[in-house]
Amino acid sequence: MVAFAAASKSLKNPNVQSAISHLFRFQSARTLLVQSVSESVKLQKLGDFDSGIWEVNLERPSSKNAIGRDMLRGLQHTLESVNRDQTAKVLMISSSVPKVFCAGADLKERKTMSPSEVLDFVNSLRSAFSYLEALCIPTIAVIEGAALGGGLEMALSCDLRICGENALLGLPETGLAIIPGAGGTQRLPRLVGKSTAKELIFTGRKVDGKDALSMGLVNHCVPAGEAHLKALEIARFINQKGPVAIRMAKRAIDGGMEVDIDSGLAAFAEKRKPNYKGR
Ligand SMILES: CC(C)(COP(=O)([O-])OP(=O)([O-])OC[C@H]1O[C@@H](n2cnc3c(N)ncnc32)[C@H](O)[C@@H]1OP(=O)([O-])[O-])[C@@H](O)C(=O)NCCC(=O)NCCSC(=O)C[C@@](C)(O)CC(=O)[O-]
The missing domain is CATH 1.10.10 (Arc Repressor Mutant, subunit A)
Structure with a gap:
């Protein structure tokens, strides 16, 4: 009884509370369920005190997570199932491929498409990103490495972006004689301002994590390899509300x-x- 009273008194101590919240912050998450929606898109639901935090994991190493038809279908189905499920409270989007978040549209598959198939694909990609943006719960893009073209457009459709210092963000489409067709021309200027967006899109310049932070393109830039931890920390704060x-x-x-x-x-x-x- 005396021990219990002492323990509950020490729990009220601000120093002890801060130590506990520090531990809580760095405790790694336990994944309860992994659903494989397509070969390249996995949906993870975290468990225990992280229940409510869900994660879409991009996993197409052969093409650096470039989005082709199959991956796009996987992404669409995943987002629909997240939106349907009331137990989902926060969604993180991350990559399990080292040094890349997403390399944009699959340019190899593009070569095999007819002009009308390209049009259909780009329309579907744009709709999928609009659906992501309108998802009823907060979304966080976790960017380590390259987020280029459609990869950055996907991150722009999320509510928050957290990147590592090694990140490389850009819309290089004009160098391929196409425009950022999946919403980048609309979402980038709303985030960084018209003139900066024009410069980035006209020149195709890629920026690192620190520059991305200074122009307001990302919410936080952390040391390389720590973006997931930072995103999880924010997801946990949101999940408690x-x-x-x-x-x-x-x-x-x-x-x-x-x-x-x-x-x-x-x-x-x-x-x-x-x-x-x-x-
Ligand atoms: C990501 C880094 C930095 C990694 O750079 P790295 O780590 O040096 O890797 P890499 O360049 O050696 O690439 C590894 C493998 O991934 C493939 N790969 C790589 N990217 C793609 C891609 N997009 N589509 C298809 N395959 C891709 C690449 O071809 C290669 O295949 P391998 O030669 O080993 O068989 C580099 O690969 C890179 O710069 N990739 C191209 C990025 C790019 O230009 N993205 C824009 C795409 S266009 C777009 O997104 C259009 C859109 C969506 O806005 C509108 C529309 O659809 O019209």
């Missing part, structure tokens, strides 16, 4: 950014979608 409040906050921010502030607040207060004026 009220899930309905988090979903509503995401809707309010995303919906409100499209309209002027008064319309955004009115729509939120009346629990309706904003009335968009004009096109």
